[in-house]
Amino acid sequence: MLSFIPFPALPTPPSWFPGHMNRFTKQLPALLSRTDVVLELRDARLPLTSINHNLERAIRKWRAERGRDASMITPPSASPTGPAIPGYGSAICERIVVLNKHDLVPEWGVEPFRKTMAARFPDQIVHFASCNKPRDIKTLSELLVNIAKTSPHATEMNVLVVGMPNVGKSTLLNSLRSRGIAGRTAKALQTSAQPGHTRTLSTRLKISENPLIYSYDSPGVMLPFLGRGEQGAERGVKLALIAGIKESLYDVEALVNYLLYRLNILDPVSPAYLKVLPEGSEPTTDVYVFLEQLAARLGMRVRGGDVDTARAAIWFVEWWRREGSLISASAPRSIGRRNPRVSQGDPPGCLDDATHYSLPIRRGWGFDFEWTVDAASSDSESKGNVEEKMGACIDTYMRMMEVQEELGGGVSQTQEKKRAWEEKLAKRKARLSRKNV
Structure with a gap:
């Protein structure tokens, strides 16, 4: 048995933030304005590391605009089906955090983790799932249906799926669609083992007929800078x-x-x-x-x-x-x-x-x-x-x-120089436009 396990020396993290990720990040506020449920996927092995803090800020703003202050929400049940009602406010505004690849983490830590998250993040419904486990997909599908039924006068519910690259967003949506649509359904979204396969927002995908639920698959978005x-x-x-x-x-x-x-x-x-x-x-x-x-x-x-x-x-x-x-x-x-x-x-x-x-x-x-x-x-x-x-x-x-974040850890030195240069160009353009008036 190893009594001492030294931490290894690690290389400086690279920067990988292709243009399609930047475009989606800019589109996100407009997408959230027509979204009822945010379904955020994380890898169960990395439930903290696979948090995208840029998405976090956008989601917090979305909830605040809908009057869904986290301090006003009753903590969700420890049950995987979550709370019986969508929370505070009349419009549906829910956030579900799906820890995908549930079968790749020891079972003894699942319930303690769920309780810990419920105590610290009462505005999040935590659900463990594996796309190859029909029972997990069934439970998640039922959770979405129950949320949709809390607003009986709405004609449909829209779900936006977000998360880091390669956490299984497209695969999960294909599984939800097969579960929620009667009869045989063709594979609607292409999947890949390589990150960055989904590069644009998908068209609306129906994942339930009664109640009517649609979903969007989004590109995986990496952090622009992984930190110092x-x-x-x-x-x-x-x-x-x-x-x-x-x-x-x-x-x-x-x-x-x-x-x-x-x-x-x-x-x-x-x-x-x-x-x-x-x-x-x-x-x-x-x-x-x-x-x-x-x-x-x-x-x-x-x-x-x-x-x-x-x-x-x-x-x-x-x-x-x-x-x-x-x-x-x-x-x-x-x-x-x-x-x-x-x-x-x-x-x-x-x-x-x-x-x-x-x-x-x-x-x-x-x-x-x-x-x-x-x-x-x-x-x-x-x-x-x-x-x-x-x-x-x-x-x-x-x-x-x-x-x-306070120390600017979310932005690299190269990105800081780029922003400073863009600000300088904007000021120069503003001065020239004033002169021409």
Whole structure:
């Protein structure tokens, strides 16, 4: 078992904000004016990192314009179907946060996370879903239908789907349409494993006939700038791992280094990557040792017989997206258990049935939550304790984002220079127009 898991060195985050993202961001206020429900998708593995704070500001303004102050709203039920009524005000104005790819996070953290979010964000209905789980789609469809029925005099309800790139917006809408429309329905929206496939706002898509509900699919919008320092670097690597950012912008070895760190945090006793290493391998924090072992296990070699660690790195990231996430989602809440790969004769450094570390141990849920537990008490870590630790993580993250915004963390130096130049040109144009009058 790993008693110390060092944080890896990470590269400076790249900037990836194509023109279609900028255009949609400018269109968003006008779109919200004819929207009844905002359906925001996030990746369940990154419930905080996949928040787009530019969209947050636009949504807060939309709700304020409709008289939906968050302080006036009754907190939603802990039930996945949410509140029975749409809240304050006569017009429908709801926000549903869908944590997609529900099956890729450990189940033991779902309910504590839902309760933590309900306590801190009463204006949001949190729903966990996986597009390949019919029950999840059915529950979400019923939630939308129930909201539409709270306004019986409205002829239709319009839903706008927003979120970061590659969180599954188009796939979810196709699933909702198949659920809400009787008979066989053709695939209405094209999907892709690569980010940025949807580049324009879709035409209205009917997802329910009774009541009548329409939806728009929108382009995935990345943050114009991921932030400065370690926080910005970590945010970029996380989004690259879920294919939210173009892979070509990152060295794959940096992704493997961070992925190794996170899998060790999720399960320091028997991390998921042991499944693909040679028999008898131990957990490691050394990315070079790991890649050499993996390349040897896979038989990946370059001319001359040396192991091909570059090809092994690419294979590992793809394996994690395809299979490893499911394996890591089975990580138990308690960690005081024996590593099945450790023999009785192994020296200290591996946890057995009778031995516990006296040092604190880092634990986590998904890739956004990490906390310290005492090894001696890790077996009995309760749901209430997990909820408290998740709440502390959320509070810390939100404070960090507020500080970054105050310091201009949402804008890079290049963007600051561009804005200053645009302002200078605007002033020059205004002076020339006054002279010509």
